[in-house]
Amino acid sequence: MFVAFTVAALHANLSLWTPYLSDQPRKRKFLNGANFASAGATVLPFNDPDLLHLDIQLAFFKNVANLWRQELGNAEANKRLNNAVFLISIGGVDYFLFPSDKPNATESEKHEYVNWVIGNITNTITEIYEMGGRKFAFQNVAPVGCAPAVKQTYHIREDECMEELLELPKLHNNALINAVEELEIKLPEFKYLIFDYYNLVYDRVKHPFKYGIEVSNTACCGSGAYRGVDCGIGGYELCSDPNEYLYFDGNHLIERAYSQISELLWSGGKNVTKPLNMKQLIALEPHHEEIVKFSDHAMKSSE
Ligand SMILES: *[C@@H]1O[C@H](CO)[C@@H](O)[C@H](O)[C@H]1NC(C)=O
Numbered sequence: 001m002f003v004a005f006t007v008a009a010l011h012a013n014l015s016l017w018t019p020y021l022s023d024q025p026r027k028r029k030f031l032n033g034a035n036f037a038s039a040g041a042t043v044l045p046f047n048d049p050d051l052l053h054l055d056i057q058l059a060f061f062k063n064v065a066n067l068w069r070q071e072l073g074n075a076e077a078n079k080r081l082n083n084a085v086f087l088i089s090i091g092g093v094d095y096f097l098f099p100s101d102k103p104n105a106t107e108s109e110k111h112e113y114v115n116w117v118i119g120n121i122t123n124t125i126t127e128i129y130e131m132g133g134r135k136f137a138f139q140n141v142a143p144v145g146c147a148p149a150v151k152q153t154y155h156i157r158e159d160e161c162m163e164e165l166l167e168l169p170k171l172h173n174n175a176l177i178n179a180v181e182e183l184e185i186k187l188p189e190f191k192y193l194i195f196d197y198y199n200l201v202y203d204r205v206k207h208p209f210k211y212g213i214e215v216s217n218t219a220c221c222g223s224g225a226y227r228g229v230d231c232g233i234g235g236y237e238l239c240s241d242p243n244e245y246l247y248f249d250g251n252h253l254i255e256r257a258y259s260q261i262s263e264l265l266w267s268g269g270k271n272v273t274k275p276l277n278m279k280q281l282i283a284l285e286p287h288h289e290e291i292v293k294f295s296d297h298a299m300k301s302s303e
Pocket residue numbers: 103104
């Protein structure tokens with residue numbers, strides 16, 4: 001959801017983040033942050049060299065944190081890491097790949113898979129915390145089963161979504177809430193928000209007219225029954241007005257929908273982003289170690 005990053009950056013008066021793998025990585029110091037996002041990225045490692053799964057992204061982040069320490073010194077690097085907001089939006093592709101990897105999965109296999117995805121995210125967050133990260137924004141997983149690409153692949157009726165790919169994201173999103181609440185208990189300075197992307201997209205799929213959208217069950221660009229695949233490739237079709245659509249291609253929303261949704265990440269109420277919105281998370285004062293030590297000391301000496 002690149003547009004969300006962009007909207008948050010513009011509101012927060014930040015420059016747009018440099019992609020970590022941009023052309024001259026050796027010369028870049030990423031002092032204002034970096035974008036580790038990768039198209040099609042998964043949490044779990046799949047055998048695809050083009051997908052930068054979460055562990056690879058974490059390794060890139062460690063390189064940036066080390067660059068900061070070299071460039072700025074430990075104290076300033078720690079301060080920046082404490083202040084930084086880590087925006088995590090991952091998991092959808094893990095579920096998208098699941099039904100073809102494991103047709104006819106049992107309920108317990110689905111739960112086990114969700115636990116792996118969540119367990120690996122939790123480990124990554126814990127590592128980032130140990131390196132100084134304090135503020136985390138989680139975007140939950142989309143209703144993947146409503147994407148035109150999925151509906152076309154599994155021959156789903158026009159007005160329906162693929163059930164298994166609604167069930168897995170819902171299991172994930174509930175487990176994510178529990179996992180994050182446990183992190184909050186375990187990690188004393190952990191601060192977070194969870195952005196309910198699932199319901200924002202699902203409501204647009206089911207009630208497009210509420211949002212001024214005409215078509216939510218077919219993409220604007222692509223081939224096949226729902227124009228679900230190959231946008232820009234071969235003899236694909238293109239709609240005349242993307243703003244009448246929810247999905248631009250088989251897997252991605254149109255820009256207008258992303259920008260409306262990301263405004264809600266920035267300043268939405270608790271019914272869309274809990275317990276804080278991005279504006280509030282950014283404004284939170286991090287709890288510095290120096291201050292803790294100082295106030296402990298002050299309390300003792302005044303006893
Ligand atoms: C899944 O179940 C369907 C029928 O329910 C069956 O035709 C198919 O062979 C099964 N696939 C696998 C991989 O077991």
